[in-house]
Amino acid sequence: MALLRFKALERANNRSRIKVESPGKISEYFxxxxxxxxxxxxxxxxxxxxxxxxxxxxxxxxxxxxxxxxxxxxxxxxxxxxxxxxxxxxxxxxxxxxxxxxxxxxxxxxxxxxxxxxxxxxxxxxxxxxxxxxxxxxxxxxxxxxxxxxxxxxxxxxxxxxxxxxxxxxEALDNKAPLLKAVEAVDEAATKVCQLFDKKVTRVKASLGIEQEYFVIDKALYASRPDLVMAGRTVFGHNPARGQQLDDHYFGSIPPRIYDYMKDFEKEALKLGIPVSTRHNEVAPSQFEVAPVFEDINVATDHNSLLMDTMSKVAERHNLKVLFHEKPFAGLNGTGKHNNWSLITNTGVNLFQPSNSAKENLLFLTFFVNTIKAVHVYADLLRASIASAGNDHRLGANEAPPAIMSVFIGSQLNHVLDELEKRGNVKVEKGDNMYMKLGIDKIPQIILDNTDRNRTSPFAFTGNKFEFRAVGGNENPASPMTVLNAIVAEQLTQFHESVNKEMKKGTEKRLAIVSVLRKYIKESKAIRFEGDGYSDEWVKEAEKRGLSNINDSPRAFDAYLNKESLEVFGKHNILSQTELEARNEIRWESYIMKIQIESRVMGDLARNHIVPTAIAYQNKLIKNAQGLKDLGIKNGEVLNTIQVISDHISTIKREVHNMIEERKRINKIENNREKAIAYCDDIKGKYFEKIRYAV
Known part of the structure; x- marks a missing residue:
């Protein structure tokens, strides 16, 4: 295996660039x-x-x-x-x-x-x-x-x-059908709310821009690693002396070979109507990012799948391999798919865009606060929507957001919401002047970049959109976007009903809107977090706030089947209980298969490649120790090294054997949920790191 890797390295170093001509004016072939x-x-x-x-x-x-x-x-x-x-x-x-x-x-x-x-x-x-x-x-x-x-x-x-x-x-057997229904639901609910402000609004479309991170390595190096080929990630490896700690790769000069590849796949993507706009180096070595401009959410999700396929095929002709796995290399940044989501009216208004008009900013606040409330109420469902075996390796490490769902909105907007919440007992006069008395006068001063960026937040407001950063790099974005649009549709429906109830009591419409918003701000305050999502302090603080911290996918999937989730999906005709139960069976089975494959490739590499190599090295040391002894030279250090290697070999053989026996036991479990949890706890949790360390 070592010889194979040396040959792969030699081949990679001797590659000649596949030169790509200048693509020319995009307008001529887009x-x-x-x-x-x-x-x-x-x-x-x-x-x-x-x-x-x-x-x-x-x-x-x-x-x-x-x-x-x-x-x-x-x-x-x-x-x-x-x-x-x-x-x-x-x-x-x-x-x-x-x-x-x-x-x-x-x-x-x-x-x-x-x-x-x-x-x-x-x-x-x-x-x-x-x-x-x-x-x-x-x-x-x-x-x-x-x-x-x-x-x-x-x-x-x-x-x-x-x-x-x-x-x-x-029944739906795909990702597109539920997304289309969820988008229809949010359109209907958002339009009703918009008409409280502007009767000209007859449609609201969900818009999405997807930042796609990815790794690129030479095809020969990829083929020399059975774990990369089989599992999409390296199950064994040693942290290099120089990884990403200097941050010198980030936004650096793009390597010529990768630059040629980028130009090539971008041209193919643009011909397919995929509006790729941005390219750059990401933080980890050999990690990069491509981002398109915003599109209709249904088209954007289709384009993301098509883009990934295009990138993979174009990489072949450059003798490269693209890795979309959420955590292909331990100790380095993982791969995310940042979903930038917003709602746009048929009149051209971005509902998450603050304005210098008090009336327009009340519209902004309405959708802003309702989205935060939706995330708070359905945090576990949103967490379930980004759960996968690959993302479990990524979440909470090396600049990936934690598994705890929270919303970052920035200090300025935090102050605005706090002011609005506090001034509940201020005497309010009718007319535009009421905005001043409620402290909403602060909103018109908001500019586009009204927040800092918080890379540790899974769900962050970034000026005129929400960025759902927790989505895994290899996942179809339709699933989390179905959930997000569904929960926002439900929250907007409840908001509309609450405002109408207030108005029936004789409350002026704008005052009724502010009254309901103030209630929502108070109820959803726990989900707002501005600090470091990586810190241990946040884990403790989140627990105090009553926020869930579900660290593994098999248990996260349960949220799809709780009472609240079933009601949301059923009420808006997105997915039936039968369809939701079926999809969870698929999710659990997929998790089982992926951890099982990782376990099998780990056992194969350890038994058939690592241990024989270690024994060969050990035999050389034994000869060395004997030679030193024959010469009358102390050989204690060599003997200690032989013992250390022997201990590691014993650990590897013992733990791999035990892991295989444990798999046999778990495979007899018929219930997919129980089997997935067993693979999570008793295979991945119990053996993976232990074997990896010994290797």
Whole structure:
């Protein structure tokens, strides 16, 4: 194995750069492989175009005639770009995307053909996709259905059609369907609240910008590490003398080979309509980041999955490997996917953007306070939404936010909320002057960057948006975004009802709004935290505040099935109890499989590579000790080293054996939740660090 690694290192050092020409003006190729509204406008009759646009903007259904027209236009456009096949591109509960390619060519007519029925719906084999017990293995039927709100695109020689994926009996088997429902719920709830301020608001769209962190290493070095290949992370390793402690990699000059790779994948992404905007070195060696501009949340999540796939494929031609695992290397920064979320009205107002108008700032405060309240009430559910085996290795270490959910808003906004809470017994006069008397006059002074940045906060307000920093780098962002939009929709619904109750009592509308907000500020105060989320003091303080600290995923997943969560998802028609229970079965099973794989690769490397190498070294020392003795030279230090190595070898062999036996016991457990907890506590918790240290 050591020889393999030396050869890999030699190959990596001798790589020649894959030179990439200057991409040129982005305006000349951005979205060239996308079949979106601009392309439809040029190829569809005005009536059909209007119907499709209405479907995208307002969620109306596409009739069969319009579907046929879109299919015909998409086929012609795609074939002109070299496409020979089409596929329904969907996101099953595997954590990856899926696709089944069908040819445009009709062997009966000898012509290319693509009907609206094939565009709107297909039937992929659903038997091998995770269903959590909803479907038996022999019950294979499942359906994909076109999502017009996310544009089609040509990828290679295939027209890709973004779709949802549901079972034969109608349950969602993907990440997109629940997100679409959650976005619809927050649209409805937010619009009602906005109309308390402005009747012109008829729609509210969730907007998202996803910062994607990633590591890049040479392909040969990756292939020389079975743990990286099998588990996505190094289960063994030794901290280098020089890691990230000098912070000299962060925002530094981008290495030429990586720079070529970045230019290459960015051009491919831009052609697919992914608006990548920012690139830079991250903190850890070989770690980098790419970030797009904000998009509609559904499109943004689709684009993130497509971007990760594009990055991986382009890396191949540069003899590189991209790592998205949340913690590929112990002791270095992990990989996050920072989700920057906001709500935008159809009138162009960012509801999280402070203004110099008192009236507009009351609107800002309304959504600001309700979001904080939602996070406080459903903190455990939000924690569950970012739980995974990979993220368990990351959360709470090396600049990753802790598992304790909290909200950072900055000292200025903290002061504003405190002032508003305190002045509850101030006599209030009607009219605009009431804002002054309530201390809201401080709000108009807020500028865009009204807060500092707190890298230790899992959920931070950053000026005109909330940044959900705890999402794992390898995870589909649709899951946490489904939860976030669902809980905010529920909180806004409750707020609207509370304000209406106050108004029915005769309270003036604006006073009723302020009264309810003040109540929410007081009730959710515990979730606001401005300090160091890494500190031990915060763990103690969070406990005093009654905040949960759920450190492992198997137990975190329970929050999906508590009474409050079931009510939220059911009330807003996002996921049924059956679907939630099934998804938790999938989550627990996935956790089991990933820890099991890590355990197996750890045992294999230790027994078949580490121990033989250690014994070979030990035998050399034994010969050395004997030679020293024959020469009459003291050999005590060598004998001590032999003993230390022997002790470590014994530890490795014993603990690996015990771990394997423990796996055999745990594998007999039938309940997935109990089995996942056992893998967490009795395999990962009991053996991983002990074996790693001995190695």
């Amino acid at each position: 979205g060239k492989d996308v079949f979106g509204l601009p392309q439809m406008r040029g190829l569809l009759a005005p009536g059909y175009y209007k119907k499709v646009k209405n479907a995208i903007d307002n969620g109306t259904k596409v009739d069969p005639d319009t579907a046929d027209a879109v299919a015909s236009a998409a086929k012609s456009w795609a074939i002109d770009k070299g496409a020979t096949h089409y596929t329904h591109w969907f996101q099953p509960l595997t954590g990856a995307t899926a696709e089944k390619h069908d040819t445009f060519f009709d062997y009966l007519t000898g012509l290319e053909n693509f009907k609206g029925s094939a565009l709107v719906q297909q039937e992929p084999d659903a038997s091998s996709f995770p269903s959590g017990g909803i479907r038996s293995t022999f019950e294979a039927r499942g359906y994909t259905a076109w999502d017009p709100s996310s544009p089609m695109f040509v990828y290679g020689v295939t027209l890709c059609i973004p779709t949802i994926f549901v079972s034969y009996t109608g």
